[in-house]
Amino acid sequence: MDTFYFNIYLLLIFTVTITFTILRCVFNIHTLDIFFYPNDANNIIENKIYLFTHILVNFLLGFIFGFNIILGMFIKILIFEVYLHLTEHCDIFYVSKISNLIVIVLISLISYTFGSVVNKALSKL
Numbered sequence: 825m826d827t828f829y830f831n832i833y834l835l836l837i838f839t840v841t842i843t844f845t846i847l848r849c850v851f852n853i854h855t856l857d858i859f860f861y862p863n864d865a866n867n868i869i870e871n872k873i874y875l876f877t878h879i880l881v882n883f884l885l886g887f888i889f890g891f892n893i894i895l896g897m898f899i900k901i902l903i904f905e906v907y908l909h910l911t912e913h914c915d916i917f918y919v920s921k922i923s924n925l926i927v928i929v930l931i932s933l934i935s936y937t938f939g940s941v942v943n944k945a946l947s948k949l
Contacts, residue, residue, distance in 0.1 A: 830893045833885075834900060841907065849914035861912050862920075868927055875931070882932045886939020890947075894940060901932045
């Protein structure tokens with residue numbers, strides 16, 4: 825996959841993330857929180873939609889982009905998840921446990937890698 829499409833994806837995800845944060849923290853619209861944040865108890869496994877969304881989206885991104893941009897995607901996943909972690913409560917001084925961040929980053933990285941492996945396996949057929 826050409827890096828041009830990856831750059832378009834990065835620009836799009838940056839724009840959507842900033843818009844999402846403004847809607848959430850300034851206008852107090854929390855409709856999409858179920859997809860981006862664990863439940864109130866911060867239990868990642870309990871919130872099946874949150875977990876499934878992260879696994880599916882990162883798997884599909886790995887399948888689409890493959891190993892060509894894996895380093896860039898790993899950096900994007902890390903930055904995106906840290907940003908979401910810091911803005912969860914709309915207060916950077918009030919953050920959830922760091923263990924949640926570590927777990928979701930690992931899940932995202934593994935899902936992306938697995939999608940890349942499937943892409944590579946299917947391209948050899």
